[in-house]
Amino acid sequence: MLHIISLGAGVQSSTVALMAAHGEITPMPECAIFADTHAEPQHIYDYLDYLDELLPFPIIKVSGGDMRQMIVDSCGDNKGNARLATAPFFVKTEKAKEGRVRRQCTREFKVTPIERKLRELVGLKKGERAPRGEILAQQWIGISMDEITRMKDARIKWAKHRWPLIELKMTRLHCLKWMKEHGYKQPAKSACTFCPYRSDKDWFKMKNEDPVSFADAVAIDNHIRAGASGMKEGNELYIHRSLKPLEEVDLQHLSNTAQFDMFEEECDGMCGV
Numbered sequence: 521m522l523h524i525i526s527l528g529a530g531v532q533s534s535t536v537a538l539m540a541a542h543g544e545i546t547p548m549p550e551c552a553i554f555a556d557t558h559a560e561p562q563h564i565y566d567y568l569d570y571l572d573e574l575l576p577f578p579i580i581k582v583s584g585g586d587m588r589q590m591i592v593d594s595c596g597d598n599k600g601n602a603r604l605a606t607a608p609f610f611v612k613t614e615k616a617k618e619g620r621v622r623r624q625c626t627r628e629f630k631v632t633p634i635e636r637k638l639r640e641l642v643g644l645k646k647g648e649r650a651p652r653g654e655i656l657a658q659q660w661i662g663i664s665m666d667e668i669t670r671m672k673d674a675r676i677k678w679a680k681h682r683w684p685l686i687e688l689k690m691t692r693l694h695c696l697k698w699m700k701e702h703g704y705k706q707p708a709k710s711a712c713t714f715c716p717y718r719s720d721k722d723w724f725k726m727k728n729e730d731p732v733s734f735a736d737a738v739a740i741d742n743h744i745r746a747g748a749s750g751m752k753e754g755n756e757l758y759i760h761r762s763l764k765p766l767e768e769v770d771l772q773h774l775s776n777t778a779q780f781d782m783f784e785e786e787c788d789g790m791c792g793v
């Protein structure tokens with residue numbers, strides 16, 4: 521059976537990869553697979569290069585396309601020129617003040633490209649079925665104890681998911697501690713620059729510490745306002761749940777007053793970890 525790590529290059533999946541390199545999670549995986557949306561902050565690509573130097577197994581990059589370009593090509597003045605696989609943007613409609621559009625990006629840009637590579641690695645040709653009941657691959661997912669509700673079984677019959685951090689009862693904080701104790705650099709959260717799955721604290725931090733990514737998020741936020749073709753005329757899309765342009769949101773005030781942030785969600789198992 522093939523063992524592979526789904527690598528998002530965030531704290532949890534990077535910890536899984538490094539612990540495997542140390543032999544603290546066994547067996548040694550054949551590789552880690554990173555699904556590139558071409559829309560991550562630069563620090564994630566830098567951290568991938570850092571991991572690549574450290575790991576005894578290869579990091580394979582796969583891609584379902586350039587997600588940022590798809591948004592540019594399908595919204596704004598380009599509306600109608602391309603299809604939009606939507607991110608979980610907030611939507612202001614005439615009837616409801618707030619809603620969310622259906623998330624399609626995780627499947628298209630994360631899950632499917634990884635599954636396609638898995639098929640190739642286990643030697644299944646296009647359309648070929650695995651022998652009945654046989655498990656050909658185990659996909660390690662970096663979900664920690666504090667995100668246990670995100671655990672989901674694989675949707676393909678010949679592969680199964682494994683959650684090493686759950687087996688070890690490790691939280692995100694345990695991962696950061698493990699990295700520190702072993703002298704590794706700690707990654708920031710991995711997610712597309714414009715991903716709405718961010719708390720106000722995350723946005724505020726990005727604005728101050730990574731202005732290039734924040735400017736990119738603002739540009740995409742302004743570009744998506746009128747949505748893509750197929751969406752109802754008059755509906756407006758926003759990245760921030762306040763349904764205000766991101767550049768106008770008082771993130772300092774919101775991040776100081778937030779008791780807790782119920783919007784700190786992430787993509788299922790593939791993004792953010």
Ligand code: SF4
Pocket residue numbers: 557607608623625626629630710711712714715716717786787791792
């Ligand atoms: S990080 Fe966010 S925007 Fe990017 S693929 Fe995942 S859910 Fe979609």
